[in-house]
Amino acid sequence: MTRSYSGNDMEKRLRGLLRDDSPDIAPDDRVWDKFSRRLADVSQTPSPDRGNHGLYFAAALALVIGVALYLLVTPARPHVSNAKGTVKIFDSSANRWYFAGEGYPGLGEGDIIKTFDDGECDLVSDGKYYMRLRSGSELLIKELPSKIFRSEIKYVMDKGDVLTYFRKVLPIHDKMSLETGSALVSVVGTDFMVKSAPSMANTWVGVLTGAVRIDGKDIDGRIKKDGGILVNPGEKVVIDKGKNPPEPSRMLGGEIADMSELYGMGNKEQVALIISGGTERVKEMLEMPIVYISDKSSSALIREMGKILGELKEAFVEGRKDKYLSNIASFEAFLDEHPDPKYDVILRLFIGAYYEKIGEHAKSIAVFGDISRKHPDSALLSLADCAIAVIFEGPLADPDKARELYRKILEKYPDSPEAEYARLRLVR
Amino acid sequence: MDVRRSRDIDTPIEELIEKASKGDKDAFGVIFKKYYSRIHRYLTHYLMDHGIAEDAAVEVFIQAYRNLQGYDERGKFTGWLYKIATNCARKAYNSRKKERAMLTSMDRPVDEETGATLHSMIGDDSYRPDGLVEKEDLKEYLYELIRRLDKKYGEALLLCDVQGLSYAEASEVLDISENTLGVRLSRAREALYKLIERARKGSL
Numbered sequence: 001m002t003r004s005y006s007g008n009d010m011e012k013r014l015r016g017l018l019r020d021d022s023p024d025i026a027p028d029d030r031v032w033d034k035f036s037r038r039l040a041d042v043s044q045t046p047s048p049d050r051g052n053h054g055l056y057f058a059a060a061l062a063l064v065i066g067v068a069l070y071l072l073v074t075p076a077r078p079h080v081s082n083a084k085g086t087v088k089i090f091d092s093s094a095n096r097w098y099f100a101g102e103g104y105p106g107l108g109e110g111d112i113i114k115t116f117d118d119g120e121c122d123l124v125s126d127g128k129y130y131m132r133l134r135s136g137s138e139l140l141i142k143e144l145p146s147k148i149f150r151s152e153i154k155y156v157m158d159k160g161d162v163l164t165y166f167r168k169v170l171p172i173h174d175k176m177s178l179e180t181g182s183a184l185v186s187v188v189g190t191d192f193m194v195k196s197a198p199s200m201a202n203t204w205v206g207v208l209t210g211a212v213r214i215d216g217k218d219i220d221g222r223i224k225k226d227g228g229i230l231v232n233p234g235e236k237v238v239i240d241k242g243k244n245p246p247e248p249s250r251m252l253g254g255e256i257a258d259m260s261e262l263y264g265m266g267n268k269e270q271v272a273l274i275i276s277g278g279t280e281r282v283k284e285m286l287e288m289p290i291v292y293i294s295d296k297s298s299s300a301l302i303r304e305m306g307k308i309l310g311e312l313k314e315a316f317v318e319g320r321k322d323k324y325l326s327n328i329a330s331f332e333a334f335l336d337e338h339p340d341p342k343y344d345v346i347l348r349l350f351i352g353a354y355y356e357k358i359g360e361h362a363k364s365i366a367v368f369g370d371i372s373r374k375h376p377d378s379a380l381l382s383l384a385d386c387a388i389a390v391i392f393e394g395p396l397a398d399p400d401k402a403r404e405l406y407r408k409i410l411e412k413y414p415d416s417p418e419a420e421y422a423r424l425r426l427v428r
Numbered sequence: 429m430d431v432r433r434s435r436d437i438d439t440p441i442e443e444l445i446e447k448a449s450k451g452d453k454d455a456f457g458v459i460f461k462k463y464y465s466r467i468h469r470y471l472t473h474y475l476m477d478h479g480i481a482e483d484a485a486v487e488v489f490i491q492a493y494r495n496l497q498g499y500d501e502r503g504k505f506t507g508w509l510y511k512i513a514t515n516c517a518r519k520a521y522n523s524r525k526k527e528r529a530m531l532t533s534m535d536r537p538v539d540e541e542t543g544a545t546l547h548s549m550i551g552d553d554s555y556r557p558d559g560l561v562e563k564e565d566l567k568e569y570l571y572e573l574i575r576r577l578d579k580k581y582g583e584a585l586l587l588c589d590v591q592g593l594s595y596a597e598a599s600e601v602l603d604i605s606e607n608t609l610g611v612r613l614s615r616a617r618e619a620l621y622k623l624i625e626r627a628r629k630g631s632l
Contacts, residue, residue: 014620018570018589020473024465031482035460038490039453330611337605 077144078107078125085118085135107141114138115160129153129176134161142179154179157196163259164194182241184215184223206236206251208259216244250417279420282386286353305347308334312354321358328354332367345371345378352387361395382413386421393425441505449496456496460489463506466591467513473571473586474517484520488513510593510601514583521579573623581616588613 027035080089083100090097092110100113100121107113107123115121115137123131123139133139137160143152153176166176166187176187180196180203196203205214215228219242227244231237235248236255308331315324328351335347352367364387371384378384386409393402406422413419439458447455467488471481491512492499499508571590574582580602587598588609599609 014570014617015589017567018574018585019592020469020567020590022469024462026461027464027468031464031486034483035464035486035489036457038486039456039493042490042493333605333607333611337608 078123078129078131078141080107080113081122081124083119083121085120086116087119087121087133088114088116090114109141109144111141112138113141125153129164129166131155131165132163134163136160137162152177156180157194159196161196162194179223181221182217182243183239183245184217186213186215201241203239204236205231205239206255206259207231207233214239214245216242218242279417279424281417282383282390282421285349285383286356286387286390305331305334305338305343316354316357324354324358325360345375345380345384348374349380349384349387352384356387356391356395359395361391365391382409382416382418385409385412386418389422389425445496445499445505448493449499453493456489456493459492463509464489467509470510470513470586470591471517471520473574473590474514474582475520476572476575480520484516485513488516491516504597504600507593507597507600510587510591510597514587514601518579570620573620576623577616577619581612581619584609584612585616585620589617 080087080100087100088097089100089107090112092112093108113121113123113133115133115135117135119135121133123133131139138158139160139162140156140158141154142156143154145153155177156179158181162178164176164178164187178185178187178194180194182196182201183203183205185194185203185205194203194205205212211230211232213228213230214237216224216239218224224244229237229245229248231248234251236251237245237248239245308327312324312327312331315327331347332351335344335351348367348371352364352371355361355364355367368384368387371378372381375381385405389402389405389409392398392405403426406426409416409422410419410426439455441459441462444455444459444462448459464485468481468485471484471488472478475481475484488509492509495512499505574585574590577585583602584598587593587601588595593601595606595609599606602609604612
């Protein structure tokens with residue numbers, strides 16, 4: 001009984017077979033009895049009194065906002081976690097040292113966390129900030145917020161490397177600073193790294209997201225009143241003791257990579273495109289960008305996004321172009337459906353790069369071009385526009401068009417790394 | 429009034445909802461009578477267990493009754509009911525997911541008389557709708573296979589291809605856009621074909 005049939009026939013037959021076209025049949029007596037017994041015991045959920053609906057809602061909302069604000073602005077006292085190797089904690093109230101994990105009585109002001117050469121640990125205040133102390137670091141807790149009105153968090157680090165993620169909720173209220181031998185680093189927002197040389201002679205600060213303010217110290221260790229600077233994302237600065245901080249410079253790819261573990265710190269809904277801040281970043285992005293999606297995310301959307309991306313990468317590794325293209329299309333559909341200004345640009349850059357990777361130049365250009373239409377104010381527009389120019393210059397072998405685009409980049413984004421790249425390409 | 433024999437089955441659904449939301453349990457009984465069968469069939473396909481589906485279906489209507497006063501989506505009652513049913517099915521499914529799925533083989537003869545297998549029957553012109561017995565058996569095998577798909581694909585197939593809900597209705601039930609539903613359906617059908625292929629080769 002073997003017969004030949006086409007895929008379309010098969011699909012039609014299959015769908016015809018799947019359709020449940022059975023007639024509706026009234027429930028039998030047994031089901032009725034079950035239903036009637038259950039229904040007899042049930043009363044309806046009362047609907048809210050329409051007249052007071054607004055009042056109830058407002059009261060509930062005020063309560064929720066109040067509780068949330070209280071929880072947000074009053075960080076939990078920090079604790080040490082993920083201790084590896086030798087990590088000791090000095091309990092100032094008992095005047096004794098404990099090994100991390102030994103059962104110290106909780107951290108407070110005046111306590112010290114010390115990681116030895118083989119040690120590393122995290123200092124965590126749930127939901128508020130995470131600090132990763134690398135080996136050979138010593139951190140003193142100078143001040144902790146105990147009341148809603150006194151919320152400054154102050155740490156002092158004489159030596160060592162610390163990566164910090166700080167979740168700033170209320171700009172005026174949330175304050176955190178880290179003082180080293182040569183500088184005071186004040187948090188303006190989120191992710192940064194501070195390295196304090198053992199001699200306290202200098203301090204290296206790099207910022208991944210958000211910004212930090214840096215104030216220098218005089219030779220006697222007093223914080224200078226003038227000469228503070230702001231260090232922005234992708235920038236670094238080295239502050240020598242006794243001097244004002246110099247102008248920040250752009251971090252190198254290796255330095256950014258050294259800080260990339262910051263993306264995994266904290267329970268943040270983190271979606272990040274990991275590329276360096278250098279002139280060649282457009283090439284780096286077109287090569288094979290890495291998108292980091294936190295697997296700790298509580299958001300179903302972010303998890304769904306991670307899943308789709310996982311499938312996309314799998315298809316790429318398997319070398320299955322059809323599956324790959326269908327996955328990219330699903331991902332685009334997903335972004336269209338759940339536009340999030342925080343992640344949209346980086347994810348579209350990612351999609352554009354992945355189209356390019358398999359030679360779909362037209363699609364890639366369309367995606368990059370769409371970014372400027374959808375996000376005309378994005379700081380990453382130079383990257384998207386430059387990617388188009390690179391595609392015209394390379395794969396599409398259209399040097400005239402590429403030159404025209406490079407010139408536009410120079411005009412529109414003169415201070416961007418892409419302008420530098422464009423300048424170099426135009427010279428050649 | 430004995431709702432079982434009631435002729436109110438032809439009463440417009442909006443009217444029945446209005447009455448039931450004011451506590452008229454007889455009116456709700458008519459709703460039950462009207463919709464039980466299709467919800468029960470949906471749950472049976474989803475859970476592949478007639479008895480569990482029966483309990484779950486009753487539970488769907490009890491939950492619907494409890495929340496009827498909060499229902500205000502005029503004209504979308506079926507979708508609302510399917511949404512409750514989907515949630516109930518997920519709950520029941522999760523509590524049973526450790527149980528091993530019943531295995532079947534496409535090469536196992538479905539039609540004892542001719543020895544036809546599932547795969548050959550799908551592509552065979554001789555299996556017309558009048559061959560009801562055979563076709564119903566075949567359906568059951570396919571529903572078993574749907575149950576083996578990833579849940580999100582199975583749900584999309586059950587709602588659209590099996591229950592015949594429109595894209596708009598099904599996307600509402602699943603809380604996703606029609607676009608996403610389209611993608612899911614296409615993947616689901618592809619996955620189902622693969623299962624059939626595997627079964628045909630005897631690797632299922």
